[in-house]
Amino acid sequence: MEKKSQKPLRNTVSELLCVICTLFLLVSLFSFNALAEDSNDKISASLSSKLAETSATEKVPVIIMLPDQQISFTAAGKEKIESKQKDLITFLETEKSKNNVKDIKPMSIINAVAASVTPDVLASLTERSDVSTVELDAIYSIGQSETSSVETEASTAQESTAWGVDKIGAPAVWQQGITGKGITVAVVDTGVDATHPDLDDLDDNPSTTDPKVIGWVDYVNSESSPYDDHGHGTHVSGTISGTGANGIQTGVAPGTNLIVAKVFDASGSGYLSDCILGFEWAVTNNARIISFSGGSSVHSTAFADTINNVVAAGVIPVVAAGNSGPASSTINCPGDELNSCTVGATDSSDVIAYFSSRGPVTLDDQTYIKPDVSAPGVDVTSTLPGGGYADWSGTSMATPHVSGTAALILxxxxxxxxxxxxEKLEDTSVDLGSSGKDNNYGSGRINAYDAVFGGMPVASFTAKPTSGKVPLTVAFTDTSTGTPTKWKWTFGDGKTSTAQNPKYKYSKIGNxxxxxTATNTAGSNTVTKTDYIVVVSKPTASFSASPTSGKATLTVKFTDKSSGNPTSYKWSFGDGAISREKNPTxxxxQAGNYKITLTVSNAAGSSTISKTNFIKVTTNTRPGIYAESQ
Known part of the structure; x- marks a missing residue:
């Protein structure tokens, strides 16, 4: 009886345990699915989608936002943020010791912590009062629509200045002494080849120590020295700051310094958290501009907050629009943020590139036009690792043109x-497409000179002829840029003119x-050419020599004593030899008597003088006897 009664009991216990286990699994499964499908706004939509395909033991990269997002990014603010994050980081470190968390990364530019966590840990995070929202730490990239041509050797380059640099008018800014000196631009990208001749120093002088790349951080491989295992970051850096030392002037602002944060790997991809940390590092290291040629089609609140805080810290975020055109509403994040300076790409004919992402953008119940401006982005020549160049296309290539122009402005x-x-970049852009700002070109293709000087002209002129005999009539031609409306010429002899292209007669010899001075409503600019016009009379040839006699071998120093400002000389020494020096030796x-002839010339004419038997050379074998020169 006893045995019979125990058997059913054991069966009952076993069945009960099975039921309990089944219920536990069902509850666990329900909880996990509920987390994935939770409408709780603590979890972003992209993270919810990721959870739906994540196993219970897999660690998901996330960005955990804390409630206090109004703390300014200052030394005091950073200390306050660290205090706010302390309990959360302690929790994450504890779970890390259990192998439930890895890669904990505190952030200060926003009040957030990035980490990779299991779904169970994520569920716990959503229940914490010090967690506001959690979003996926998404993969960002440089854009796969970009194309590159065959690399260009410096020695065979067909252009001395990259076409995009010329197109936006940067050389006219350099002529005024503005090259971006003293401005630091942060390149948040794939890295940089800091040994490229165009990027290794500021003045291209190997005897000076003035590196161009003055800051470096690697969020991918933690290398201590700059490198670029993709090439994208070096290409971007060359368009911002290349000096042209190796053959092609690629840089819009060649006087700038660079700091570089590597956030994208050799394939051109990287985590959102590393991109945000790159922006934070740039602000901390005194960048005035951040050039970011990357993005994602999925909007990130964390990156939007980063952009706003960067601007609040006084730094300009210049961001690629993306390469998802020509469809509308394709602007990538963080270019979709209102405060980003978002850049579209144009070709050499000022036509929007087919791949350039278009607006509008709708965020937070607000719709607005993007991009903000456009810049050269098709077949742009710039630097590559190893000292070479290549023509690449993409809004990534347009973005550094704007970053360099911003440096010139600053x-x-x-x-x-x-x-x-x-605002200055937009207001001075060349309006293209529909009138006014539109969702293809933004406000238009940037104009570096107008952006820096507000439309003030750059004075320039030519003249023909620039030298000749008195009286000399010279035709002056105004070649000023910036649409001057008034001109004032000073001809160097006290006379002036207000004509645009005057003719002037010089009646006296001289230099x-x-x-x-060219003027318009934005201001005036002056150019001076010293001793530019040379007015001469016909010269009169004259010369002396010392010695004029002696024994062979005899060395004679000839001295020009011509009047009338000759510009060219021809000597005949009587022995078949000639010279075109002013004062030859x-x-x-050979013994003999030598006839010397000098012909001098200038723009007014020429004059010749000959002196027969002027140089007398004797020999020791027959003293006193001279052989006639032939």
Missing amino acids: EENPTMKPAAVK YTVTL HQYS
Whole structure:
């Protein structure tokens, strides 16, 4: 009886345990699915989608946002943020010891912590009062639509200045002494080849120590020295700051310094958290501009907050629009953020590139136009690792043109705020496409000169002829840029003119310094050419020599004593030899009497003088006897 009664009991216990286990699994499964499908706004939509395909033991990369997002990014603010994050980080470290968490990364530019966590840990995070929202730490990239041509050797380059640099008018800014000196630009990208001749120093002088790349951090491989295992970051850096030392002037602002954060790997991809940390590092290291040629089609609240905090810290975020065109509403994040200076790509004919992402953008119940401006982004020549060049296309290539132009603006206007720089870039752009700002071109293709100087002209001129005999009539031609409306010429002899292209007669010989001041409503600019016009009379040839006689071998120093400002000389020494030096030295090795002839010339004409038997050379074998020169 006893045995019979125990058997059913054991069966009952076993069945009960099975039921309990089944219920436990069902509850666990329900809880996990509920987390994935939770409408709780603590979990972003992209993270919910990721959870639906994640196992219970897999660690998901996330960004955990804390409630206090109004703390300013200052030394005091950073200390406050660290205090706010302390309990959360302690929790994550404890779970890390249980192998439930890895890669904990605190952030200060936003009040957030990135980490890779299991679904169970994520469930616990959503229940914490010090967690506001959690979003997927998504993969960002440089854009797979970009194309590159065959690499270009410096020695065979067909252009001395990259077409995009010319197109936006950067050389006219350099002529005024503005090259981006003293401005630091952060390149948040795949890295940089800091040994490229165009990027290794500021003045291209190997005897000086003035590196161009003055800061480096590697969030991918933690290497201590700059490198670029993709090439994208080096290409971007060359368009911002290349000096042209190796053959092609690629840089819009060659006087700038660079700091570089590597956030993308050799394939051109990287975590959102590393991109945000790169922005944070750039601000901490005194960048005035951040050039970011990357993004994602999925909007990130964390990156949007980063952009706003970067701007609040006084730094300009210049961001690629993306390469998902020509469809509308394809602007990538963080270019979709209102405060980003978002850049589209144009070709050499000022036509929007087919791949350039278009607006509009709708975020937070607000719809607005993007991009903000456009810049050259098709077949752009710039630097590659190893000292070479290549033509690449993409909004990534357009973005550094704008970053370089922003640096030129800041050198001229060092206290200008980010919003004002962005406004200046837009207000001075060449309006393309539909009138006004539109969702293809933004406000238009940037104009570096107008952006820096506000439309003020750059004075320039030519003249023909620049030398000749008195009286000399010269035709001056105004070649100023920036659409001047008034001109003032000073011809160097006290006379002036207000004509745009005057003709002027010089009635006295002399060297004349000419000055032109060009003016429009934005201001005036002056150019001076010293001793530019040379007015001469026909010269009169004259010369002396020392010695004029002696024994062979005899060395004679000839001295020009011509009047009338000759510019060219021809000497005949009587022994078949000639010279075109002004004051030549000649050696006579044979005895004889030599006839010397000098012809001098200038723009007014020429004059010749000959002196027969002027040089007399004797020999020791027959003293007193001279052989006639032939």
